[in-house]
Amino acid sequence: MSAQDLLVVRGLVAGYGAAPVLQAIDLTVPAGTIAAVVGANGAGKTTLLRALSGMIRPAAGQVLLAGEDLRGTPVEKLVRRGMAHVPEGRGVINELTVDENLRLGGLWRRDRADAGRALTEVYELFEPLARRRRHLGHQLSGGERQMLALGRALVARPRLLLLDEPSLGLAPRVVARTMALLRQLRDRTGLTVLLVEQNVRSALAVADQGVVMALGRVVIAAPADKLRDDVELRHAYLGF
Amino acid sequence: MDRFVFLTIDGLSRGAVYAAFALALVLIWRAARVVNFAQGAMAVAAAYVAYTVSAQTGSYWLGFVVAIVAGLLLGALVDRAVMRYVDHTSPLNPVIVALGLVLLIQAVLGMVYGSEFRPAEAPFSRSALTVGGLAVLSPYDLFVFATIGVVVVGLAWIFARTAVGLRMRAAAFAPEVSRLLGVNVGGMLTLGWALASGVGALAAMLVIPTELGLHPHAMDLVFVSAFTAAVVGGLDSPPGAVVGGLVVGLLLSYVSGYAGSDLTPLAVLVLLLAVLLVRPGGLFAPVAARRV
Numbered sequence: 299m300s301a302q303d304l305l306v307v308r309g310l311v312a313g314y315g316a317a318p319v320l321q322a323i324d325l326t327v328p329a330g331t332i333a334a335v336v337g338a339n340g341a342g343k344t345t346l347l348r349a350l351s352g353m354i355r356p357a358a359g360q361v362l363l364a365g366e367d368l369r370g371t372p373v374e375k376l377v378r379r380g381m382a383h384v385p386e387g388r389g390v391i392n393e394l395t396v397d398e399n400l401r402l403g404g405l406w407r408r409d410r411a412d413a414g415r416a417l418t419e420v421y422e423l424f425e426p427l428a429r430r431r432r433h434l435g436h437q438l439s440g441g442e443r444q445m446l447a448l449g450r451a452l453v454a455r456p457r458l459l460l461l462d463e464p465s466l467g468l469a470p471r472v473v474a475r476t477m478a479l480l481r482q483l484r485d486r487t488g489l490t491v492l493l494v495e496q497n498v499r500s501a502l503a504v505a506d507q508g509v510v511m512a513l514g515r516v517v518i519a520a521p522a523d524k525l526r527d528d529v530e531l532r533h534a535y536l537g538f
Numbered sequence: 539m540d541r542f543v544f545l546t547i548d549g550l551s552r553g554a555v556y557a558a559f560a561l562a563l564v565l566i567w568r569a570a571r572v573v574n575f576a577q578g579a580m581a582v583a584a585a586y587v588a589y590t591v592s593a594q595t596g597s598y599w600l601g602f603v604v605a606i607v608a609g610l611l612l613g614a615l616v617d618r619a620v621m622r623y624v625d626h627t628s629p630l631n632p633v634i635v636a637l638g639l640v641l642l643i644q645a646v647l648g649m650v651y652g653s654e655f656r657p658a659e660a661p662f663s664r665s666a667l668t669v670g671g672l673a674v675l676s677p678y679d680l681f682v683f684a685t686i687g688v689v690v691v692g693l694a695w696i697f698a699r700t701a702v703g704l705r706m707r708a709a710a711f712a713p714e715v716s717r718l719l720g721v722n723v724g725g726m727l728t729l730g731w732a733l734a735s736g737v738g739a740l741a742a743m744l745v746i747p748t749e750l751g752l753h754p755h756a757m758d759l760v761f762v763s764a765f766t767a768a769v770v771g772g773l774d775s776p777p778g779a780v781v782g783g784l785v786v787g788l789l790l791s792y793v794s795g796y797a798g799s800d801l802t803p804l805a806v807l808v809l810l811l812a813v814l815l816v817r818p819g820g821l822f823a824p825v826a827a828r829r830v
Contacts, residue, residue, distance in 0.1 A: 374718075377718065377719060389715035402704060
C-alpha cells in the first residue's frame with residue numbers, strides 16, 4: 299500500500315443474511331483518481347458501496363481510508379472521516395427544501411464558516427439549485443435531484459466520494475455533464491471518486507481505473523483506457 | 539349567549555391542553571412511527587414527581603419545572619430502555635409494548651402513591667374574570683393559553699429554524715440517508731421521545747388541576763381526547779394537532795354544556811369515527827410526495 303492510496307479494500311466479505319454477496323473483494327483507489335466499478339445487475343456493486351460506508355457490516359476483510367481502519371466506525375461518523383456516499387436513487391429528502399437538503403450535508407462540521415463557504419460554492423456550481431432554494435425535494439426534476447444529491451455530498455468537502463449509479467434515469471446530456479463535473483472536481487480539488495455504474499461507456503470515459511465485478515468478485519481491475527480500448531479485454535469482461 | 543361564551547372559552551382552554559398532548563403524540567409518530575399509547579401514563583408519572591417535589595418544598599413552580607424535566611428524562615428512558623428493542627416491522631408491536639408500559643407505570647404509581655385522588659393545586663385563580671357583566675377568562679385559563687402558546691411556537695421554531703430541528707426532521711423522513719450525511723439518527727429519535735414526553739408532562743400539569751385531581755388514571759380520558767385530536771389533524775401534522783385539539787375541546791365543551799356531560803365520551807368516539815371514515819388521513823393530511 300502506497301501513501302497515495304486513499305482507499306484500500308482487502309478481502310471484503312459482506313451481504314445480507316447467510317450467503318455473502320461480496321466474496322473477498324480487493325480494491326485500491328489512489329488519491330485524486332476516479333475509479334469506476336462496472337458489471338452486470340446483481341454483481342454486487344451497490345452492496346460494495348454499502349459495505350464501504352458501513353450500511354451493512356462486513357463479515358470479514360478490511361477497509362482502510364487514508365490508512366485508517368474503518369471497521370466498527372458508525373455510518374454517521376464516516377462523513378467526518380472524509381467519506382461521502384450518494385446512494386442509489388440519490389436519496390434527496392423529498393420533504394425538505396433544496397436549501398435544507400444542502401445544509402444538512404454540512405451540519406456536522408465544526409468549521410461553520412467553511413461549511414457556509416462550501417454551501418455557496420455548491421450553489422455556484424449548480425446554478426439551477428440556487429434558483430430553486432425554497433422548493434421541496436419532490437418538486438425537482440431528475441437532473442436537479444442529481445445535482446442536489448451530488449452538491450449535498452460536496453458540502454461536506456469529502457476526500458472520497460462514493461457514487462451509486464449517477465446516470466440512472468437521466469438524459470445522456472445530463473450524464474455527460476455529471477461525468478465532466480467529476481473530472482473537473484478531481485483535477486481542481488483532488489477529489490477521489492469511486493463510481494458504480496451500469497453505463498459502462500460513460501463511466502470508463504471519465505475514470506482512471508476500471509474495476510469489473512461479476513458475481514460478487516472483482517474479475518479485473520485495470521487502467522480505464524486500457525479496458526476501454528483493448529478489444530480483447532472488452533470482449534472478455536464487458537461483452538461489447 | 540353568556541353560556542355560549544363560557545362554553546367556548548372553557549372549550550378552548552381544554553382544547554389547548556388537548557392540542558399540546560396531541561402535539562406530543564404527533565412528535566413521536568413523526569419521529570418513530572409509533573402511536574405512544576403510554577403517553578398519558580408517562581405524563582401522570584411526571585406529575586406525581588412534581589407533586590412530591592412541591593409537597594416537600596412548598597413551591598408549585600419548582601414542581602412544575604421538575605415535572606417537565608422528569609417528562610423529558612422519562613421519554614428518553616422509554617426510548618432507550620424499551621422502544622429501541624421493539625421490533626418495528628409490525629406496527630402492532632410498539633402499540634402492545636406501549637400498552638404494557640401503561641399497566642406497569644400505573645401499577646407502580648398505585649403502589650407508591652396509592653390510588654386515591656390527591657388534590658392538585660392551580661397556581662392561579664380558576665374563577666373567571668368578568669368583563670362588562672360577562673364571565674370570560676380565568677387567570678388560570680390565561681396561564682394555560684400562554685404556556686401552550688409558548689410551547690407551540692417554541693416547537694415550531696426548533697423544527698423549522700434550528701440545526702437540531704433540521705436533523706430531527708431529516709432523521710424522521712429518511713433515516714438511512716441522514717446517517718450517510720452524519721446525522722446521529724438514534725440520538726434524534728431519543729430527543730424526539732424526550733421532547734414529546736416533556737410536552738406531555740406539561741399538558742398533564744396544566745389539565746390535572748382542572749379535574750378531580752392527581753390519580754394514576756388521571757390522564758386516561760385526556761389521552762383519548764388528545765388521540766382523537768391528533769387523528770382529526772392527521773397524525774403527521776403538528777399544526778393539525780393544534781387545530782384538532784381546539785376542535786375536540788370545543789366539541790366536548792358544547793356537548794357537555796348543551797347535551798349533558800354523560801355524552802362527551804360518546805361525542806369523542808363519534809368524531810374519531812367520522813374523521814376516520816370521511817378523511818382517514820386527517821384534515822391536515824399532507825400531499826403525498828411523488829416517489830421517483
